[in-house]
Amino acid sequence: MNIYVYTIRRSLYVIPILLGVSMMIFFLFNFISGDPTSILLGPHATAVQMAELRQELGLDRAWYFQYWDIVKSAFTFDFGRSWTTKQQISSMLSSGAIPSMTVSIPAFIISTVLSISIALLISFFRGGWLDKTVVFVCVTMMSISSLAYILFSQWFFAFKLGWFEISGYENGFPDFVPYVLLPILIWVMMTIGPNVRFFRTVMLDEVYQDYVRTARSKGLSEYYILFKHVLKNAMIPIITYVVIQIPFLILGALLTESFFGIPGLGSMTLDAINGNDFPVIKAMTILTAVAYIIFSLITDVLYTVVDPRVRLK
Amino acid sequence: MLKQINTLLVTTIFLFFLLGGCAKKVDPNVKVLNFVISSKVKGMDPVYAADKYSNNEIARVYEGLLEYHYLKRPYTLVPNLAASMPKVSADGLTYTFKIKQGVMFHDDICFPRGKGRELEAADFVYSIKRLADPKLQSLGWWLLDGKIKGLNSWRKKYSSADAADYSEVVEGLQALDKYTLQFKLARPFPQFLYSLAMPFTFAVANEAVTKYGKEFLNHPVGTGPFILPAFEQSNKITYVKNPTFREKLYPSEASEEFKKLGYLADAGKRLPLVDKIVVKTMVESQPRWLNFLKGKLDYISIPKDNFDTAVIPGKGISDKLAKKGIILLITPSLDVTYTSFNFDHKLFQNKKLRQALSLAIDIHKVNKLFYNDTGLPANSVIPPGIAGHIKGFVNKYQGPDLERSKKLLAEAGYKDGKGLPELVYETTASTTARLQGDLFVRRMALIGVKARIQQNTWPEMNKKINNRTAMIWGIAWSADYPDAENFLQLLYGPNRAPGSNKAGYNNPAFNRMFEVASRMQDSPERTAFYERLNLLVAEDSPWIFGVHRQSYVIKHGWLKNYISSDFDSGQAQYLNINLKEKIKKIEVL
Numbered sequence A: 001m002n003i004y005v006y007t008i009r010r011s012l013y014v015i016p017i018l019l020g021v022s023m024m025i026f027f028l029f030n031f032i033s034g035d036p037t038s039i040l041l042g043p044h045a046t047a048v049q050m051a052e053l054r055q056e057l058g059l060d061r062a063w064y065f066q067y068w069d070i071v072k073s074a075f076t077f078d079f080g081r082s083w084t085t086k087q088q089i090s091s092m093l094s095s096g097a098i099p100s101m102t103v104s105i106p107a108f109i110i111s112t113v114l115s116i117s118i119a120l121l122i123s124f125f126r127g128g129w130l131d132k133t134v135v136f137v138c139v140t141m142m143s144i145s146s147l148a149y150i151l152f153s154q155w156f157f158a159f160k161l162g163w164f165e166i167s168g169y170e171n172g173f174p175d176f177v178p179y180v181l182l183p184i185l186i187w188v189m190m191t192i193g194p195n196v197r198f199f200r201t202v203m204l205d206e207v208y209q210d211y212v213r214t215a216r217s218k219g220l221s222e223y224y225i226l227f228k229h230v231l232k233n234a235m236i237p238i239i240t241y242v243v244i245q246i247p248f249l250i251l252g253a254l255l256t257e258s259f260f261g262i263p264g265l266g267s268m269t270l271d272a273i274n275g276n277d278f279p280v281i282k283a284m285t286i287l288t289a290v291a292y293i294i295f296s297l298i299t300d301v302l303y304t305v306v307d308p309r310v311r312l313k
Numbered sequence B: 001m002l003k004q005i006n007t008l009l010v011t012t013i014f015l016f017f018l019l020g021g022c023a024k025k026v027d028p029n030v031k032v033l034n035f036v037i038s039s040k041v042k043g044m045d046p047v048y049a050a051d052k053y054s055n056n057e058i059a060r061v062y063e064g065l066l067e068y069h070y071l072k073r074p075y076t077l078v079p080n081l082a083a084s085m086p087k088v089s090a091d092g093l094t095y096t097f098k099i100k101q102g103v104m105f106h107d108d109i110c111f112p113r114g115k116g117r118e119l120e121a122a123d124f125v126y127s128i129k130r131l132a133d134p135k136l137q138s139l140g141w142w143l144l145d146g147k148i149k150g151l152n153s154w155r156k157k158y159s160s161a162d163a164a165d166y167s168e169v170v171e172g173l174q175a176l177d178k179y180t181l182q183f184k185l186a187r188p189f190p191q192f193l194y195s196l197a198m199p200f201t202f203a204v205a206n207e208a209v210t211k212y213g214k215e216f217l218n219h220p221v222g223t224g225p226f227i228l229p230a231f232e233q234s235n236k237i238t239y240v241k242n243p244t245f246r247e248k249l250y251p252s253e254a255s256e257e258f259k260k261l262g263y264l265a266d267a268g269k270r271l272p273l274v275d276k277i278v279v280k281t282m283v284e285s286q287p288r289w290l291n292f293l294k295g296k297l298d299y300i301s302i303p304k305d306n307f308d309t310a311v312i313p314g315k316g317i318s319d320k321l322a323k324k325g326i327i328l329l330i331t332p333s334l335d336v337t338y339t340s341f342n343f344d345h346k347l348f349q350n351k352k353l354r355q356a357l358s359l360a361i362d363i364h365k366v367n368k369l370f371y372n373d374t375g376l377p378a379n380s381v382i383p384p385g386i387a388g389h390i391k392g393f394v395n396k397y398q399g400p401d402l403e404r405s406k407k408l409l410a411e412a413g414y415k416d417g418k419g420l421p422e423l424v425y426e427t428t429a430s431t432t433a434r435l436q437g438d439l440f441v442r443r444m445a446l447i448g449v450k451a452r453i454q455q456n457t458w459p460e461m462n463k464k465i466n467n468r469t470a471m472i473w474g475i476a477w478s479a480d481y482p483d484a485e486n487f488l489q490l491l492y493g494p495n496r497a498p499g500s501n502k503a504g505y506n507n508p509a510f511n512r513m514f515e516v517a518s519r520m521q522d523s524p525e526r527t528a529f530y531e532r533l534n535l536l537v538a539e540d541s542p543w544i545f546g547v548h549r550q551s552y553v554i555k556h557g558w559l560k561n562y563i564s565s566d567f568d569s570g571q572a573q574y575l576n577i578n579l580k581e582k583i584k585k586i587e588v589l
Helices: A003-012 A014-032 A036-041 A047-057 A063-076 A089-124 A129-143 A146-160 A177-207 A210-217 A222-233 A235-243 A246-251 A254-260 A265-274 A278-306 B002-020 B052-061 B121-132 B151-157 B206-218 B256-260 B285-293 B304-310 B319-323 B351-360 B363-371 B402-411 B431-446 B458-467 B485-491 B508-517 B524-540 B579-586
Strands: B032-037 B066-068 B077-079 B094-098 B173-177 B180-184 B236-241 B276-281 B299-301 B326-332 B335-341 B423-428 B451-456 B472-478 B543-545 B550-556
Touching (some): A003 A014, A003 A278, A014 A063, A036 B458, A063 A278, A089 A129, A089 A177, A089 A222, A089 A265, A129 A177, A146 A177, A146 A254, A146 B285, A177 A222, A177 A235, A177 A254, A222 A235, A246 A278, A254 B285, A265 A278, B052 B236, B121 B151, B121 B173, B285 B304, B304 B319, B304 B550, B351 B431, B363 B431, B423 B458, B431 B451, B451 B458, B485 B508, B485 B524
Parallel strands (some): B032 B276, B423 B451, B423 B472
Antiparallel strands (some): B066 B077, B094 B180, B173 B180, B236 B276, B299 B550, B335 B472, B335 B543
16 A cells, blocks of 8 residues: 555544544543542632632533533644643643653663664673673663662762752753753663663564574674664564654653653643643643554554565555 | 764763753852742742742732731731731721832833833732632632622622623722722621732732733732743743832841841841842752752751751751751741541531540651651640640640540440441542551551541542542641631631531531631630630540641751741742852852
């Protein structure tokens, strides 16, 4: 199938998925979540005020009007204003996405490239002491909780050694750089363990294939085989693993943002959940769903680029 | 290819770290206050100033008619934008204020030629109508609900309209001339003056509201000592000194306790005393603690996890911190923590049962485990520091006394807990809240009462409390203003949930006495009423009283004039920085 036709067809899947997501949001908000008006008005709220606020927020209208509002915002991306901060949600999203991405994107790139490089290296020395040591270190790193990484690094590298800022954030390049270095380092430390193990497994799957044996019998160097054949053939699981993580990069990392005072989308989402700020929760859910659909599509299209045997149907 | 990517990556990392080394240094020639808050500020519109953090930020930019004297305790109201305290009519219903002349709003593009205009009495009329505007759904309407003549009708009239008409005259809220403002109350409300020291009623300019519309909350234009050019939902807010701030001087009078501690060193100096304020949001306690130790914050409340490092019980600040010039300030807070019963459950209408459960709780253990032993066990609802608190009074139902608890449980008809259904303690999902619930369950087991914890998100728990379906829950109340009425109203029958009386306690004797006391002006007679109410509540045990917390704040020696206070909005203008001391100390931190 033509790549354009496939893309259009897959893009149309957005419609039923967004309708489903809207339904789920509506259900969760109306039947599971608490009454937002008492949270929003605080401890002095009276029944009259709560009724007035319900009317103001449109919560006293019939369910199908409320559901329609969610559907409409899912397709127009007009999420209105936050109930708690009264800020325009679009501006909250744009001002939160950049700080989140200044940490997550460099960390993601460094972690991915470093992990693939290490995985290739230990595949080259598979079964040797280097391989075993790296696997041991990776498993150890995976066993440590993210909170431990954050607390220790903040205390040791930033406070004791003074190499980094303890916390904070400044808008604009290069002002933000000193503040994101340690969060990036921590992110890399937290993700490199599972990444290396995954990529190593993928590489080793390929290393034992017949075509590798054939290449070796032809006298090609191990280096050439790894880079020109093994890496290329291992790309499909790598792409799946890597690209599908991208939508979540926008959301940032909740704990890291919280400990380092980075005003990203992760902390914004948490505030919204705690404050029953439905419009913000709705916006984040819908955007995550859309981003997930888009990056799934990109993953599929990339398959055909890296492996001509893959056909889009 | 991968080799090239790796080279690029290494270069990028190197450059990144190089830029990282270019972190900004503190300017030694500018007096900057470095503050921290643990929750994000929601916006800069006074009508939404419902939480302590928003309150403080708003009060740096905006001002009200009255304020608390910075150096007097008990808390005393003094004029701020008012020229003097108001004239009050004999029936206590009419308050007439003269406002200060020559007070200017900050320069802003909302005014002609960008120059701030003079504040007028009409600005207060406008600002208070905003508080009542049904379209704005202010968080402070409770403060004036039913209290100003004609204001409720005005609000009601526009509740279904597209917009409220601010030009319509409200009988109880009028500007008699450019500098005279008159309030007529619908009923006696002696606490009214406290409302005028709260940010909800601070003066805003209608030009700014009109110009910025819904974005007004991001464009604060007040008369206050500091200017915030634009507010962003970020983790950092930077204020600069208002160059057109009127001549306001540091107080020359103080309570003895402050005189002794040298708080009058800056007496008579023009405010504000610093050039800039930087407020950072740090939700987690570790970064707050580490940044403070590095001298990047001027003061912090001691985080629970670092309490033992900072404070030696019975002695004060630890030697390690004292050597760094760090000072500890301990101040009782006007608050009370408590475990509430839901009176909608018939079970809790049994007074002896409530008293028995109260006696089973080990308040000293609660204090030690959850408040680092810094709280003062609460014997009733009114905290020390305000009229109505009875010094030396000991509640005879305060635990732990398991023997009496068991005896009262038997008298209540539930010997050894038999016949008593399982009690459900509602709590939020935080670790501390869960541990508090665990302790409650364990203490109940000691008298044979079965109990369990039900964890909720805060919205869920709030819903249960307001719907009156929660059985027992732990909570706290901090004063909105320094008057016992603000605590006693939590138990006034007609305020039952979803109002502020979440327990639903409804004692006709209490209600009658509260109605009389709450309409009385401050006097020994009113204090006597408050004390009787306090004793009545202690006997009735509608709650299990917890503690009155104390604030434990540490500050660097270079921060001058800092006082830990329950009503510290507007405080920044009085603070000073000893730059020489700061430069010297910060090098060794």
